[in-house]
Amino acid sequence: MSNVNVLPLLEPEAVVPCCPPLTERPLTAEEAERTATMFKALGDPVRLRLFSAVASHEGGEACVCDISDVGVSQPTVSHHLKKLKEAGLLSSERRGTWVYYRVEPAVLTAMAQLLTRAASV
Numbered sequence: 001m002s003n004v005n006v007l008p009l010l011e012p013e014a015v016v017p018c019c020p021p022l023t024e025r026p027l028t029a030e031e032a033e034r035t036a037t038m039f040k041a042l043g044d045p046v047r048l049r050l051f052s053a054v055a056s057h058e059g060g061e062a063c064v065c066d067i068s069d070v071g072v073s074q075p076t077v078s079h080h081l082k083k084l085k086e087a088g089l090l091s092s093e094r095r096g097t098w099v100y101y102r103v104e105p106a107v108l109t110a111m112a113q114l115l116t117r118a119a120s121v
Contacts, residue, residue, distance in 0.1 A: 041087035
C-alpha cells in the first residue's frame with residue numbers, strides 16, 4: 001500500500017477580458033486603469049517587438065534565447081519582459097536555465113475585443 005497522495009491539477013488562471021469594446025460604453029475608472037497599463041506596456045517599441053516575437057513564435061511560446069535579438073542588452077530584454085508580465089500580457093515558465101514566455105490566447109482575445117467596434121444595428 002502506498003502513502004502517495006494524488007493532488008488535483010490546477011488549471012492556470014484564466015485571463016478575464018478587461019473591458020467591453022470601446023464603442024459599447026465608457027470605461028469605468030478601474031477598466032481604464034487596467035487598459036492603460038496594458039497599452040503602456042506595449043507603448044515601448046522594444047516591448048512591442050518582444051510581445052510580437054512571443055505571440056508569433058511557433059508553438060505559441062518562445063525561449064528567451066530565441067527572442068532576445070531586439071537591439072538591446074540582455075538585462076534590458078529581461079527588464080522589458082518583466083514589464084510585459086506585470087501588465088498581464090505574458091506568462092512564463094522556467095525550464096532548466098531558460099525561461100519560456102507565452103501569450104495566453106485570452107489576452108489576444110481581450111485585446112481584440114477591446115478594439116473591435118460593437119456590432120451595428
